[in-house]
Amino acid sequence: MRYLTGTVICLFAATAMTAGCSTVSQPEPGLNTNSNQEIIHTRAVDTSFPGLKRVIASDYLIGYISVVNPKLGQTGNFSKAQATVQNLTQNRYELECQYQWEDLGGFAVGSPRPWKRFVLGPKEAKNFSEMALRQDAKQAIFTIRLVDDTFIELNKQVEKNR
Amino acid sequence: MKLQGVACGVVYFVVLSVTALFTGCAQIPTSIGQQSNVGMISDGERVHLDDKITAEDMVDLAGRVTEKMLSSSEVQSWAKKGKKPLLVVAIPENTTHDANIITEDLQDEIISKVLDSGVSRVIDESSLSSSYNYIIKTTLTSTSQSGAGGSKVTYYTCKLQLFSLRGERLGQWNEKIGMAKAPRSIF
Numbered sequence: 001m002r003y004l005t006g007t008v009i010c011l012f013a014a015t016a017m018t019a020g021c022s023t024v025s026q027p028e029p030g031l032n033t034n035s036n037q038e039i040i041h042t043r044a045v046d047t048s049f050p051g052l053k054r055v056i057a058s059d060y061l062i063g064y065i066s067v068v069n070p071k072l073g074q075t076g077n078f079s080k081a082q083a084t085v086q087n088l089t090q091n092r093y094e095l096e097c098q099y100q101w102e103d104l105g106g107f108a109v110g111s112p113r114p115w116k117r118f119v120l121g122p123k124e125a126k127n128f129s130e131m132a133l134r135q136d137a138k139q140a141i142f143t144i145r146l147v148d149d150t151f152i153e154l155n156k157q158v159e160k161n162r
Numbered sequence: 163m164k165l166q167g168v169a170c171g172v173v174y175f176v177v178l179s180v181t182a183l184f185t186g187c188a189q190i191p192t193s194i195g196q197q198s199n200v201g202m203i204s205d206g207e208r209v210h211l212d213d214k215i216t217a218e219d220m221v222d223l224a225g226r227v228t229e230k231m232l233s234s235s236e237v238q239s240w241a242k243k244g245k246k247p248l249l250v251v252a253i254p255e256n257t258t259h260d261a262n263i264i265t266e267d268l269q270d271e272i273i274s275k276v277l278d279s280g281v282s283r284v285i286d287e288s289s290l291s292s293s294y295n296y297i298i299k300t301t302l303t304s305t306s307q308s309g310a311g312g313s314k315v316t317y318y319t320c321k322l323q324l325f326s327l328r329g330e331r332l333g334q335w336n337e338k339i340g341m342a343k344a345p346r347s348i349f
Contacts, residue, residue: 076238078279098206110278114206114222131229134278149209150201 025059038106051138052081057145064089065120067144075131081140082129090122097144099130101137109137117147213306213316213341214260217267223320223337224271227300230335231322232279237333240281247295249282258304258318265302268320272300296332299323311345 028042039045039053043062046054049070056062069084081099096115103109110133120126132140203209208218231237240247251273254265273284276298285294299322306316317340324333 075233077241078232080233096208112206113225114208114218116222117208131233133225133228133232133275135280149207150203151209151211154201 051140052083053139053141054083055141055143057143060146061093061095061144064091065093065095065144067142069127070142071129072139077135078131078133079137079140080129080131081142082127083142084125084127085118085120085144086125087120087123092122093120094118094147095120095144096147097128097142100141100143101132101134102139102141103136104138106139109134115145210341213314213343215258215263215302215304215318215339219318219339220268221271223318223339224268224275226337227320227322227335228272228275228279230337231298231324231333232281234333234335236324237281246280247282248293249276249284250287250294250297251276251284252287252297252299254300254302254320256302258302259306260304263302265300268300268302272298272322295327297325297327299325309345312343313345314343316341316343 031040031042033040039047041047044056044059046067049072051072052070054067054070056065056067064087066086066088067083068086069082071082073080073082079101085095085097087093094117096117098112098115100112101109113130116128118126118128128142130140132138206218208216208222210216251269254268256263256265276282277284282296301321301323303319303321304316305319306314308314317338319336319338321334321336323331325331
């Protein structure tokens with residue numbers, strides 16, 4: 001009986017453990033998700049600077065990496081944007097960033113350029129600027145994320161299926 | 163004795179739950195909507211199987227050198243002249259260690275970016291006449307270093323030169339991409 005009780009409790013714990021592992025990340029509670037909104041405001045989205053939205057597209061980075069010092073200017077007839085990515089920790093981060101340009105009405109202009117990979121050392125801050133290659137591009141979204149690509153994802157799936 | 167067994171079980175439960183909390187139940191990003199064995203590469207991804215330059219790298223290089231060119235004082239002055247100049251974008255010269263690079267892809271990217279920018283008109287190289295105002299010459303070069311176990315570092319540099327009709331060099335810009343290949347595992 002003694003062993004049976006122990007075994008039952010262990011089985012219950014193991015079930016709880018495996019059930020917990022399959023939890024899918026849920027959206028932050030209490031979000032105002034009006035479908036006409038330009039973008040849903042979460043901890044990862046900063047729209048405080050007009051014309052340059054900043055998005056931290058990895059939950060792991062929130063609070064550890066900050067995107068500060070946004071700037072939006074002109075070079076001749078072309079808009080240019082700049083943001084500073086700052087590492088608030090002693091970790092070494094391998095990240096990617098990308099600008100997506102929009103016209104004054106918020107329509108996407110052209111296709112975004114390929115993700116730019118960079119390494120951010122402990123406490124390091126780096127500036128990332130880009131000039132729009134079209135004259136109708138007037139505002140931008142700057143996104144940073146952990147390095148990701150199809151092979152990284154496929155490898156994750158292969159590991160999971162083993 | 164029975165009570166001791168229950169206590170032992172409770173200890174197991176707590177230990178396993180705490181372990182689960184700190185390992186398995188961490189918020190690991192889950193991929194929703196899985197791919198088949200052949201995955202589609204989304205736009206902008208920098209996927210590499212080796213240290214050779216890919217189409218996405220060419221788009222990146224073309225974007226970066228064109229950005230430098232467009233922000234130069236020479237090209238900025240074109241807008242003040244009123245009339246858009248005629249530009250020839252020459253087929254890029256490939257001096258890298260890889261003869262299989264299709265340099266026309268790089269040329270196409272530069273042409274589309276120059277046209278999108280609206281700073282000039284572009285005429286085809288094959289219909290060359292003396293009626294153009296400027297010519298862009300592009301060169302792709304590479305350097306590489308090899309180390310033990312197959313490790314390798316390769317840099318690709320894209321150089322863009324702007325010449326006037328008289329052959330005067332009005333500007334030169336370059337951008338590079340570096341790739342590192344890890345050494346092979348002995349297993």
